[in-house]
Amino acid sequence: MSDALFSIFPNERFVDLSLYQFGWEACEPLHSYGPFARNHYLFHYIISGAGTLQSTNSEGVTHTYHIKSGQGFLICPKQINTYSADEDHPWEYAWVEFDGLKAKEVLELSGLSMDSPIYRSNAKDISALLLEEILYIARHADASPFNLIGHLYLMIDYLTQSSASRKIIKGGSMRDFYIREALSFIEQNFQNDITVEDIANFCNLNRSYFGKIFRDAVGKSPQEFLITYRMMKAAQLLKMTELSVGDISNAMGYPNQLHFSRAFKKIYGISPRQWRTENKIPDKRT
Known part of the structure; x- marks a missing residue:
């Protein structure tokens, strides 16, 4: 049986970047996972050994990648994937599942995507810091949510700095302005019976164009994001x-x-009542 750590992040208050699950595992030979599709981004860093990733690209075509220690791989939301440890040199890896408003943007900076899922380092000293942060998260499940979110931000920073496929993206565009306006409108009106049309009208944009720039920036359609935000x-x-x-x-x-x-079960996998039973904070008043 494999040696492993596995934890679920205990807090749902972070919007820009949030953790969902994280862990570490030293796999048995040929140990595999999948085929499966995630709801969030999942990044693995290979500490030792090797393995194989099979994942679909943006056009639904499956590609096979052979990955070794010092590299990593990204799995994107709704991307079908299977990954398995090498028979002779099974991998040991640490992993973090995360998402949020900034997730797609920061991953674009790193150059990682459905079409380019393999992380290769161009700076060994920084990739060592990347691994250090992932392992910190994996080994400190009892730390406060703010502590873990801080280490997630550090992890993302080291990921973008050390990625050999890193890209420079120019900011300050009108698109960014419209997205900020849309997010502000959702934050202030999510409890009302608002529609995507209402959000587009608030931004003075055609609904079709608004939907396109929102998905490009956030990684979800406006409707998907509105539902996710409400359920959060x-x-x-x-x-x-x-x-x-x-x-x-x-x-x-x-x-x-x-x-x-x-809608709640579609996001969290269980009913609201069951989620409350498993996550309710006890009343400590005496």
Whole structure:
């Protein structure tokens, strides 16, 4: 049996970048995982040994990559993948699953994508710091959420700095302005019965054009992001308050509790009641 660490991040309050799961594993020969598709970004750093990744590109074509120690690989949301350890030199890796408003942007800086998933270092000293941060996260599941998020930001910084495929992206465009306006509108109105049309109108943009630039910048359609944002806020209320599921459903703009429960389960994999049971913070008052 493989030696491994596995942890789930205990907090849902971070929007720009947030952790979901993280861990470390020394795999047995030919140990494999998949085929599977993730809901978030997943980055593996190979500490020792080697293995194989099979993953689809942006056109749905499957490619095979042989990866060794000192390299890494990225799995993107909804990308079908299978990865397996080498028979003679099985890999040991550490991994972090993350997402957020800035995730797609920072990964573009690193040059990693569905079409170019393999991390290769051009700076050994910085890639050593990258591994150090991933291992810190994997080994400190009991640290505070702010502590772990801080190390996630450091990890992302070292990833972009050391990636051999790093790109320079110019900022300050009108697209960035519109995206900030859209996100601000969603943040202030998510509890109301707003539509993608409402958000596009607020930005004075054609809905089709708005949808395109939003997906390019955020990595999700406006509708997908709005639902995810609402469910993130709902999870926070389930965890921190005594409000009923019905009250939280209404607060998230879902007068129909069944529709709310279905949307929540699609994001978190379990019902709101079950999520609360597993994540509710105990009342420490005496």
